[in-house]
Amino acid sequence: MSQNRLSPLVTVLLLIGAAIMLMPMLWTLLLSFKSNAALMADSGSAFMPPWTLENYAAIFQGSLTTRWLVNSLIVSTGATIGVLVLSSLAGYGFARLEFPFRRTLFVIVLLGLAVPEQAVILPRHQLFAMLGLHNSYPGLILPSLTGSFGVFFMTQYFRAIPPELDEAALLDGASRFTLFWKVLLPLTWPAQATLGVFTFLGSWNDYWWPLISATTSDYFTLTVGLASAQMNYAQTSGLGFLMAQAVFASIPILVVYIAFQKQIVSAMAGTAVR
Amino acid sequence: MRRLVALALAALLAGCSAPDDRPTIVVQRFFGECGAVYGNSTDVAKAETECGILTTLINRFEAENPDIRVKVNVVAWPGYPQLAAQMAAGDPPDLVTMHQSVISDYSSRGLIEPVEPLLTEAKIDPATFTPAARAGVEKQGKLYGMPWDTIGRLFHINTELMAQAGLMRDGKPVLPNSPEELLAQARQFKARTGKPYLIQAQVSAPDFTVAFLYTYLLAQDAPIFPDARHIKLDTPQARAIVTLMRQIDAEGLTTTNQDFPAATAAFTQGKGGIFPVGTWMLGPYDAEAARQGSPIKGHYAVAPFPRLWGTAAPFVDGHAWVVPAAKRSPQERAAMARFLAFLSHYNLDWSRTGQLPAFAAVLAKPEFRGLPHREDIAALSRTGKQLPGYVERQSAVQGLIGEELEAAITGTKPVDQALKDAERRVNQLYAQMM
Numbered sequence: 001m002s003q004n005r006l007s008p009l010v011t012v013l014l015l016i017g018a019a020i021m022l023m024p025m026l027w028t029l030l031l032s033f034k035s036n037a038a039l040m041a042d043s044g045s046a047f048m049p050p051w052t053l054e055n056y057a058a059i060f061q062g063s064l065t066t067r068w069l070v071n072s073l074i075v076s077t078g079a080t081i082g083v084l085v086l087s088s089l090a091g092y093g094f095a096r097l098e099f100p101f102r103r104t105l106f107v108i109v110l111l112g113l114a115v116p117e118q119a120v121i122l123p124r125h126q127l128f129a130m131l132g133l134h135n136s137y138p139g140l141i142l143p144s145l146t147g148s149f150g151v152f153f154m155t156q157y158f159r160a161i162p163p164e165l166d167e168a169a170l171l172d173g174a175s176r177f178t179l180f181w182k183v184l185l186p187l188t189w190p191a192q193a194t195l196g197v198f199t200f201l202g203s204w205n206d207y208w209w210p211l212i213s214a215t216t217s218d219y220f221t222l223t224v225g226l227a228s229a230q231m232n233y234a235q236t237s238g239l240g241f242l243m244a245q246a247v248f249a250s251i252p253i254l255v256v257y258i259a260f261q262k263q264i265v266s267a268m269a270g271t272a273v274r
Numbered sequence: 275m276r277r278l279v280a281l282a283l284a285a286l287l288a289g290c291s292a293p294d295d296r297p298t299i300v301v302q303r304f305f306g307e308c309g310a311v312y313g314n315s316t317d318v319a320k321a322e323t324e325c326g327i328l329t330t331l332i333n334r335f336e337a338e339n340p341d342i343r344v345k346v347n348v349v350a351w352p353g354y355p356q357l358a359a360q361m362a363a364g365d366p367p368d369l370v371t372m373h374q375s376v377i378s379d380y381s382s383r384g385l386i387e388p389v390e391p392l393l394t395e396a397k398i399d400p401a402t403f404t405p406a407a408r409a410g411v412e413k414q415g416k417l418y419g420m421p422w423d424t425i426g427r428l429f430h431i432n433t434e435l436m437a438q439a440g441l442m443r444d445g446k447p448v449l450p451n452s453p454e455e456l457l458a459q460a461r462q463f464k465a466r467t468g469k470p471y472l473i474q475a476q477v478s479a480p481d482f483t484v485a486f487l488y489t490y491l492l493a494q495d496a497p498i499f500p501d502a503r504h505i506k507l508d509t510p511q512a513r514a515i516v517t518l519m520r521q522i523d524a525e526g527l528t529t530t531n532q533d534f535p536a537a538t539a540a541f542t543q544g545k546g547g548i549f550p551v552g553t554w555m556l557g558p559y560d561a562e563a564a565r566q567g568s569p570i571k572g573h574y575a576v577a578p579f580p581r582l583w584g585t586a587a588p589f590v591d592g593h594a595w596v597v598p599a600a601k602r603s604p605q606e607r608a609a610m611a612r613f614l615a616f617l618s619h620y621n622l623d624w625s626r627t628g629q630l631p632a633f634a635a636v637l638a639k640p641e642f643r644g645l646p647h648r649e650d651i652a653a654l655s656r657t658g659k660q661l662p663g664y665v666e667r668q669s670a671v672q673g674l675i676g677e678e679l680e681a682a683i684t685g686t687k688p689v690d691q692a693l694k695d696a697e698r699r700v701n702q703l704y705a706q707m708m
Binding site for chain 2: 037043064122125128129134213215216217224227230236237239
C-alpha cells in the first residue's frame with residue numbers, strides 16, 4: 001500500500017499539472033456565464049458578478065439546436081454500434097479463422113492506420129455524391145465504419161484470449177458462431193467498452209466530414225450547427241455565447257467520460273489489450 | 275389493435291399534404307443564426323446586426339411572396355468548404371453570400387454564373403452600383419454577383435485621448451498626411467498620454483497587417499499582382515510601408531502581442547488612441563460609446579485610413595450575392611430575380627450594420643447620411659480600391675503575407691527578407707495552382 005503512495009513532491013507536481021490543464025476549461029465556463037457586451041468591454045469582468053444564463057438560453061432558443069443535438073446522438077450512436085459490430089466480427093476473423101490471404105488482408109487493414117482522412121476525403125465525397133448519400137444519416141455514419149483502428153484493436157484482443165477456450169467449446173459441439181457469440185464476445189467487454197467510448201467521442205467531435213457532407217441545416221450535427229449559429233466576429237462581440245456553445249457541446253462528452261472513465265483510463269494505460 | 279392501426283393510418287394521412295409546386299430557391303448565407311430573436315420578425319427597420327437584418331429580410335420576402343418557397347441554409351463562416359462540397363456533389367444552392375475578393379476563385383473555374391441576365395430581369399441597373407462595389411463583382415468584364423456592401427478599414431479613434439495628446443482640431447481628430455507625420459504624432463501621443471498611439475492585432479490576424487500593406491501599395495499605384503500568377507512585394511514601396519510598421523512597433527507606439535479580440539477590447543477600455551480595423555466594428559463601438567460608464571463614452575470618432583503616400587486609395591472588399599452554375603427552370607430564375615430585386619430595395623437597411631451600401635442612390639440618401647459617422651466614411655465607396663479581378667486565392671495569399679509581415683513588424687526577421695520570403699511563398703502557391 002505504502003508503495004503506491006505518491007511522494008509529496010510528485011503530488012504537488014501533479015496538482016500543478018492538473019491545475020494548468022483545468023485552467024482553460026474553468027476559464028471557458030466562467031466566460032459562458034457573462035454577457036457578450038460585458039466581455040467585449042473587458043474579459044476580466046468574468047471574475048466579477050453579475051453572471052447570467054442568457055447565453056445558455058440563447059442556445060436553446062435557436063430554432064434547430066435540439067435537432068442538431070438529436071442528429072449528433074443518432075450519428076454517434078450509429079457509428080459506435082456499427083464500429084463495434086464490424087470490428088468484433090473482423091477481429092474475430094483475423095484472430096481466430098484461417099482463410100486465404102488472411103495475412104495480406106490484415107496488412108491492408110494496418111495500412112489503413114497510416115492513411116489520414118484528408119487523403120481520401122475527395123474520392124469519398126465524390127463516391128457519396130454519386131450514391132446520393134450526402135445530407136443523410138447513412139452519409140454521416142458510414143465513413144466512421146471504415147476505420148482500421150477498431151479492427152486492429154479487436155484482433156489484438158481476440159488474439160490475447162487463450163485458444164483453449166475455443167477448443168473446449170468446439171469439443172462441446174458449439175458452432176463457430178456460438179463460439180464467437182456466447183464464449184468469446186462476452187470476454188471482450190472491456191475492449192468493446194473502450195472502443196465504443198473512443199468511437200463515440202470521435203464521432204461526436206467530428207467536424208470536417210459533417211461540414212462538407214451535411215450541407216443543409218436539417219442534417220447538421222451539433223458541432224457544425226453551433227458553428228453556423230455563430231455570428232461573424234463571435235470571438236469579439238459574442239464571446240459569452242461562443243463559450244456557452246463550447247460548454248454545451250461538451251456536456252454529452254463529459255457524461256460519457258464519467259460513465260466510462262475506467263475503460264478510458266485502462267485504454268490510455270494500455271491495459272485494455274491484455 | 276384495430277384502433278391502433280386506425281390511429282397510425284390517421285397519423286400517416288395527417289402527415290401527407292398536397293405537393294408544393296411553388297418554385298423553390300435555396301439561399302445559403304453566413305452571418306450566423308438568430309432565429310431565437312428574429313425567427314418571426316418582418317419589420318426590417320427594427321432589426322439590428324447583420325444576422326438580424328438578413329433574417330428579417332428573408333422573412334419579409336417570404337411573407338410578401340407566398341408563391342415562392344425559400345429554403346435557407348445558414349453555414350458556418352465563411353461557408354466556402356461547404357459550397358465547394360455542394361458544387362462537387364452537383365447540388366449547389368441558388369443564391370450564396372460571398373466575399374467579393376473570393377469571387378474570382380469561383381468565376382475563373384466557371385463555378386458561378388454571370389448575373390447580368392438575372393439583374394436585367396430584376397430591373398437592377400449595374401450602373402447604379404458604387405464604383406467600389408462594382409469593381410468587387412466585375413471579373414474579366416462580366417458581373418459575377420450582385421454587390422451587397424463595401425467593407426473598408428477605418429481608423430476607430432478615441433477622441434478623449436487624442437485631445438489629451440493635442441491631436442484634435444475643431445472637434446475633429448488630426449490625422450497624419452505622411453509617414454513622418456504619423457511617427458511624429460504617435461510620439462507626441464505617447465509622450466502626453468503615456469499610452470500607445472495605435473492598437474493593433476498582431477497575433478493570428480494576418481488580414482489586419484495585409485490590409486495596411488495593400489492600402490498603401492494601392493495608394494502608390496504599386497503593381498501588387500502584375501498578372502494572375504504572380505505577386506510583387508520585394509519593391510521600394512512595400513519596403514517603405516513595412517519599415518514604417520516596424521518602426522511603430524520598435525518605438526512602442528502600438529500595443530503588442532494582441533490578437534483580434536484582445537485588441538478589440540483594448541480599444542473599448544481606452545488603452546490606446548487609434549484602432550485601425552474594419553467598418554464592421556462601427557456599430558458595436560458606437561453602441562459602446564453611448565453606454566454609461568464606458569471608457570470611450572462620448573469620445574468616439576472614425577475616419578478612413580489617412581493618406582500617407584500617393585492618393586487616397588483604401589483597400590476594400592465587400593459581400594455579394596452570387597449564383598452557382600446549375601440548371602434551373604425559368605420559374606426558379608424568375609424567383610431568384612425577385613429575391614435580388616427585393617434585397618436591392620433594402621440596401622439602406624443593410625448599411626445600418628456599418629458596411630457601406632452597394633448602391634450609389636442609397637449612399638446619397640439623407641437617411642444613410644444621418645446614420646452615425648456615415649458622413650465621415652462615405653468616401654470609401656468612391657475611393658476604395660479592390661484588387662484586380664484576376665487575382666485568386668486571397669485567403670491563402672493573405673495568410674502567407676501576414677505571417678511574413680508579423681515576423682518583420684516584431685523584428686523577428688529583417689524587413690527585406692520578410693518581403694522576399696512573402697513574394698517567394700505566394701508565387702510558389704500560384705505556381706502550384708492548376
